[in-house]
C-alpha cells in the first residue's frame with residue numbers, strides 16, 4: 001500500500017528544536033527509519049513537510065488520488081486548523097494523527113486537537129515511535145479491508 005507521511009510546521013527543525021521535548025533526531029533520520037519499518041510491512045512511503053497550512057491541505061487533497069493512507073503530524077495546526085480538519089473529512093482514505101510528545105500532558109492549548117474527530121485515530125507521546133505505531137495501525141486497517 002502507498003502511504004504519505006505529512007509533517008507540518010517547525011518539524012523540519014527536529015533535532016535542533018527543543019530536544020528535551022522532541023528528541024535529538026532529525027526529521028530525515030526519523031523518516032529513513034520509518035521508511036525501513038514500512039518496507040518490512042510491504043508498504044511504500046512518501047514524505048512531505050511544509051510550514052504552511054495551504055500546502056498541507058493541498059497535499060492531503062492530492063493524496064486522495066494516489067495513496068491508501070496518510071500519517072499526519074500537523075504540529076501546532078493540530079490545535080486550531082479547522083481547514084485541515086475539513087480537508088481530512090473531505091477525503092476517504094484513513095488519516096492517522098501523530099505527535100511525538102504527549103499533547104495531553106503539556107500546555108492547556110495543546111490538549112485539544114481539532115483534527116482528531118476527522119482522523120481514523122491518534123497516536124501521541126511515543127517520540128519517533130509514534131510514527132512507527134501509525135504505520136502499524138494503517139497496516140492493520142489495510143489488512144481488515146482485504
Ligand code: DQA
Pocket residue numbers: 009010011073074075076077078098099100101102103110
Ligand atoms: C507536536 C505537538 C504540537 O503541540 C506542537 O505544536 C508541534 C509538535 C508533536 O509532535 O508533539 O509542533 O505535533
